[in-house]
Amino acid sequence: xxxxxxxxxxxxxxxxxxxxxxxxxxxxxxxxxxxxxxxxxxxxxxxxxxxxxxxxxxxxxxxxxxxxxxxxxxxxxxxxxxxxxxxxxxxxxxxxxxxxxxxxxxxxxxxxxxxxxxxxxxxxxxxxxxxxxxxxxxxxxxxxxxxxxxxxxxxxxxxxxxxxxxxxxxxxxxxxxxxxxxxxxxxxxxxxxxxxxxxxxxxxxxxxxxxxxxxxxxxxxxxxxxxxxxxxxxxxxxxxxxxxxxxxxxxxxxxxxxxxxxxxxxxxxxxxxxxxxxxxxxxxxxxxxxxxxxxxxxxxxxxxxxxxxxxxxxxxxxxxxxxxxxxxxxxxxxxxxxxxxxxxxxxxxxxxxxxxxxxxxxxxxxxxxxxxxxxxxxxxxxxxxxxxxxxxxxxxxxxxxxxxxxxxxxxxxxxxxxxxxxxxxxxxxxxxxxxxxxxxxxxxxxxxxxxxxxxxxxxxxxxxxxxxxxxxxxxxxxxxxxxxxxxxxxxxxxxxxxxxxxxxxxxxxxxxxxxxxxxxxxxxxxxxxxxxxxxxxxxxxxxxxxxxxxxxxxxxxxxxxxxxxxxxxxxxxxxxxxxxxxxxxxxxxxxxxxxxxxxxxxxxxxxxxxx
Numbered sequence: 032x033x034x035x036x037x038x039x040x041x042x043x044x045x046x047x048x049x050x051x052x053x054x055x056x057x058x059x060x061x062x063x064x065x066x067x068x069x070x071x072x073x074x075x076x077x078x079x080x081x082x083x084x085x086x087x088x089x090x091x092x093x094x095x096x097x098x099x100x101x102x103x104x105x106x107x108x109x110x111x112x113x114x115x116x117x118x119x120x121x122x123x124x125x126x127x128x129x130x131x132x133x134x135x136x137x138x139x140x141x142x143x144x145x146x147x148x149x150x151x152x153x154x155x156x157x158x159x160x161x162x163x164x165x166x167x168x169x170x171x172x173x174x175x176x177x178x179x180x181x182x183x184x185x186x187x188x189x190x191x192x193x194x195x196x197x198x199x200x201x202x203x204x205x206x207x208x209x210x211x212x213x214x215x216x217x218x219x220x221x222x223x224x225x226x227x228x229x230x231x232x233x234x235x236x237x238x239x240x241x242x243x244x245x246x247x248x249x250x251x252x253x254x255x256x257x258x259x260x261x262x263x264x265x266x267x268x269x270x271x272x273x274x275x276x277x278x279x280x281x282x283x284x285x286x287x288x289x290x291x292x293x294x295x296x297x298x299x300x301x302x303x304x305x306x307x308x309x310x311x312x313x314x315x316x317x318x319x320x321x322x323x324x325x326x327x328x329x330x331x332x333x334x335x336x337x338x339x340x341x342x343x344x345x346x347x348x349x350x351x352x353x354x355x356x357x358x359x360x361x362x363x364x365x366x367x368x369x370x371x372x373x374x375x376x377x378x379x380x381x382x383x384x385x386x387x388x389x390x391x392x393x394x395x396x397x398x399x400x401x402x403x404x405x406x407x408x409x410x411x412x413x414x415x416x417x418x419x420x421x422x423x424x425x426x427x428x429x430x431x432x433x434x435x436x437x438x439x440x441x442x443x444x445x446x447x448x449x450x451x452x453x454x455x456x457x458x459x460x461x462x463x464x465x466x467x468x469x470x471x472x473x474x475x476x477x478x479x480x481x482x483x484x485x486x487x488x489x490x491x492x493x494x495x496x497x498x499x500x501x502x503x504x505x506x507x508x509x510x511x512x513x514x515x516x517x518x519x520x521x522x523x524x525x526x527x528x529x530x531x532x533x534x535x536x537x538x539x540x541x542x543x544x545x546x547x548x549x550x551x552x553x554x555x556x557x558x559x560x561x562x563x564x565x566x567x568x569x570x571x572x573x574x575x576x577x578x579x580x581x582x583x584x585x586x587x588x589x590x591x592x593x594x595x596x597x598x599x600x601x602x603x604x605x606x607x608x609x610x611x612x613x614x615x616x617x618x619x620x621x622x623x624x625x626x627x628x629x630x631x632x633x634x635x636x637x638x639x640x641x642x
Contacts, residue, residue, distance in 0.1 A: 034503070041213055041580075042531065045408055047172055047397075048412065050103065050184070051098075051123035051124060052123050052124075052125065052126045054125055055121050055125065055128040055130075055131055056121050056122065056123035056131065057082075057121070057123070057127055057128060057131040057132045057135060057190065058120065058121050059083055059118055059119065059120050060137075061082060061132075062132060062135045062136070062272075063591065065135075065136060066081065066118060066135050066138075066139040066217060067081050067137040067139070069136050069140050069143075070116060070139040070140070070142060070143045071143075072145065073139075073143040073144065073163075073167070074139050074143050075116065075139075075142060075143035077612060077613050078359065078578050078581055078585070078613065079111065079114065079116045079578065080114065080116070080580050080581075080609070080610075081113045081115070081116050081609070082115045082116070082118075083115055083117065083118070083119070083120035083491070084107045084108060084109060084117040084118060084119050084120065084231075085107070085117070085235050086105045086107050087105065087106065087108070087231070087235055088103065088104055088105055088224065089105065089106045089108075089225050090104075090222045091184075091221060091222050091223060091224045091225065092195070092221050092224070092426040095509045097629070107119035107120060107121075108225060108227065108229075108230065108231040108232075108626065108628065109138040109142060109230050109231065110142075110230050110231035110234035110328055111142045111145065111230070112234065114577050114578045115578075116139070116142050117234075118135060118138055118139065122134055122135055122227070124184070124227050125180050125181075127180075130176065130177065130180055131436060132151055132567060133173055133176070133177060134177055134227060134228070135169070136147075136228070137177060137228065138228075138430075139295075140167070140170065141156070141159055141160065141163060141228075141229070141230060143163075144163045144166075145230055147157045150215065151215045151216055152212060152216065152232035152233075152405075153201065153213060153215065153216045154206055154212075154214075154215060154260075154592050155230070156205075156209075156229035157205045157209040157210075157211075157213055158209075158212070159230075160174070160209040160228075160229075161209040161210040162208075163363065165210070166313075168279070169363070171336045171472060171567075172391075174228075177228055178206050178207065178228065181206070181226070181227065181228060182203060182207075182371075183411050184203075184208065184222055185199065185203065186199060186224060188200050188203075192219075194217070194218070194219035194220060195219045195220070195221060195223070195325055195614065197217050197219070198216055198219050198223045199223060199224070200218060201214075201216060201217070202214060202216075202223055202226060204373065206226070206228065210291045211318070212566075213363065219565060221594040223425040239249070242470075243383060244432065249388065253502065257478050263476055265500065275395060277422050295517050298473050304374065305391050306414075307406060312464060331556070335551065344374075344376045344377070345374040345375060345376050345378050345510075346374060346375045346376075346513065346516065347372060347373075347374060348372075348373040348374060348375055348513070349372075349373060350371070351371060351372045351373075352370065352371045352372075352546065353366075353367035353368075353369070353370055354367070354368070354369045354370070354371050354378075354509075354545050354546060355367065355368055355369075355540065355543045355545070356368040356506065356541060356542065356583050357555060357582060357583040357587070358579070358583075359578065359579065359588035360579075360580035365587070369506045369507070369509055369539065369542040370392060370505060370506070370507045370508065370509065370545070371509040371511050371542050371546050372508060372509065372510055372511060372621025373511050373513060374510055374511060374512050374513065374527070374534075375512070375513050376512065376527075376528045376531040378526045378531060379524075379527040379530070379531040380527045381523035381524050381526070381527045381567045382520075382523055382526045382527040382530045383523060383526065384483060384487070385480075385524065385530075386484065387464070388483050388484060388487075388630075391484060391630070391631065392451065392483070392484060392487040395484055395487055395488045395491070396487055396488065396490075396491040398488075398490040398638075399488040399489070399492050399493045399634070399638065400492070410422065411440040411443070411571055412440055412442045412444050413440050413442065413444055414442050414444070415442030415444030416443075417441050417442065417443055417444075418443075419440070419441055419442055419443040420440060422439070422440060422441050422442075422443075423441050426439045426441060451556050451557045451558060452494055452495070452556050452557070452558035452560065452641055453494070453496065453497075453517065453546050453551060453554040453556040453558070453559050453560070453561070454489065454494060454495070454496045454497075454560040454561075454562060454637065454641075455496070455497045455498075455550060455551040455559075455560070455561055455562065456482070456485060456497070456498050456499070456516075456558075456562045456563075456564060457481060457499050457500070457539075457543060457544070457547045457561065457562070457563045457564065458478055458481075458495065458498070458499070458500040458501075458514075458532075458565075458567065459478075459500075459501065459502070459538055459564060459565035459566060459567070460463070460475070460478075460500040460502045460510075460512065460533070460534060460535045460567075461502045461503075461534065461535055461538040461567070462502070462530055462534050462536055462537065463534075463538075463539055464478060464534045464566055465534035468603075468627060469515070469627065474626060475532065475533065475534050476564050477603075477626050477627060477629050477630060478532070478564060478566075478629075479529060479530065479532055480629075480630040481564065481629050481630040481633045482498055482514070482529045482532075482631070483526070483635065483636065484630045484631070484634055485530060485630075485633050485634050486498065486515070486525075486529070487634075488523040488634035488637065489521075489522075489634075494641070495517055495554065495556065496515070497515055497516050497517045497548060497550065497551075498514035498515040498525075498529065499511060499512060499513060499514060499543075499550075500512040500514060500535075501535075501538075501539075501540075501543035502530055502534075502536045502537060502538065503535075503536055503537050503538065503539035503542070503543075503571055504536040504571070505571060505572050506539065506542075506571070506575070509539050509542045509543060510535055510536070511543060511546055512528075512532070513528075514528045514529055514532070515529075517550075517554060537570055537571040537572060537575075538568070538569050538570050538571065538580075539565060539569065539571045539575055539580070540563075540565070540569040540580070540583075540584045540587070541569065541583035541586065541587040542587075543581070544561070544563065544587040544588060544589050544591060544598070545583065545590065545591075547561060548587070548590065548591040548594055550563060551594075551596055552594040558597070558641070559595060559596045559597065560596075560599065560637075560640060561591055561596045561597065561598045561599070562596050562599055562637070562642065563599070563600045563601070563606070564600075564601050564602075564633070565600065565601075565602050566602065566603050566604055566626075568580070568581065568604065568607075568610050569581060569583070569584045569604075570628045581610055581613065581614065584614055585614050586614060588614055588615055595641075597619075597622075598615060598616050598619060599615070599619050599620065599640060600614070600620040601620070601621050601623065601629070602619070602620065602621070602622055602623070603622075603623050603624075603626040603629060604622070605624070607620065607622050608622065621636060
């Protein structure tokens, strides 16, 4: 009974202390696309990811009910950095849902104009606001509505202490007249109430911690699956040292343990059972502390992968090829920054087409044989094996009418109608392809079947094509697997290489695209299609994660276009629309939602792309 009454009391107090309007809430997922368009249309960097903001402590004065309920001490505000534009995951500041939606768009617009402004929090935001309203007068009415609604929510300066009242008055004036170039905000005992129309006063920075050691030593095997904990909130992280096992016993009174949000390096034997309360622990923590633990546990994340000894690895073809890489921060192409290693499957044996694909392959061959070059009569030719009777009649009629034609094409010839094109298919063979799409197939199995059916279809047309796969482990080891070169025929030997593909490491896509583009660019065909098959975005263990990898891949795609190639990406990544339009353009990629359908759809896509 006591617990039941306590729960009712907690709900009542929390509801009474609320300042927001849950019934009018707008979420980031609802407004993600319009906000991204607004940000980029007003000059924001296209390479920035749009993500949910992190909750931070705001420190301003709270009402009595908020202090009783323990609410109102954390808030989500917008900001941007070199990698991301962060907007609140949910906005419910205003009673009208349309105003909450307009606030999202306003924050996206303000973030697009926030770069380059100096000064304190108030000066930065007012200068960005003034510049935005001056350049885009159509936003003035929208801004005034938001300011009017927000000023009704702000505290009356007369109810505050003198120092806080001075701050509040200056903030009000800055909101109403952002073009007045205000002075810095005066100090006060407490921070002012947050301003949802402005960007974050002090955006959270990554927690300081020691970088992970690049250690390729042996670790104990780990095969147990781990429970995936999903949450929409973004959180800060830090790296810490693992307890060395020599510490003493930590004694404390349970009454003094109020939270579990602060990391303490305490010896605690690694348990073989999972923490059933892990998801709620994550919700309680502001900063997630991560340590490298090499002991075997029932559930563990593996952060790195070891390369097998060369004698057990695939065959290395040469000493590697140095390739450049684009650094978006310095806007320079770093020469010889990566090393690509061409490879050939060591244990691949000649193989036939798998039995479960034979029926599908037979149907595709029948379909694609209609695209095969055939001998046809070409009429109206300047020379040929026979007279073109229709052309001769027209020419004679023109002469009788007195119309003279200097050159008369009166012949026809029997020639081949050739398809002058080459296609290179580049398949992502990273570790993520080891994941299952259903109870029977993994992503790598679907990619293997796709390569088989794609090749069967192109062999029926007679088009020139090549197959390669790639994965990577840092910039000095980009693995580039040769499955079929342009000079090779679609043979049992090549089928054996396709059968032997297996998940590799990570996805340094830029280097693979550059080398594949160089191979395809040497082909004499007039049409050159670079088809990229992947299941996720570019990533690697080093700085290639995040925007760096996105920008390098985008630059590699632009270089391929300059070579006269046509890059096209096929993906099964559900989040592909967040980054593929930026990489390849809105019309140069295709998302296959059901991965099991990829083998059947890939050849048909090729037929559509090549006409």
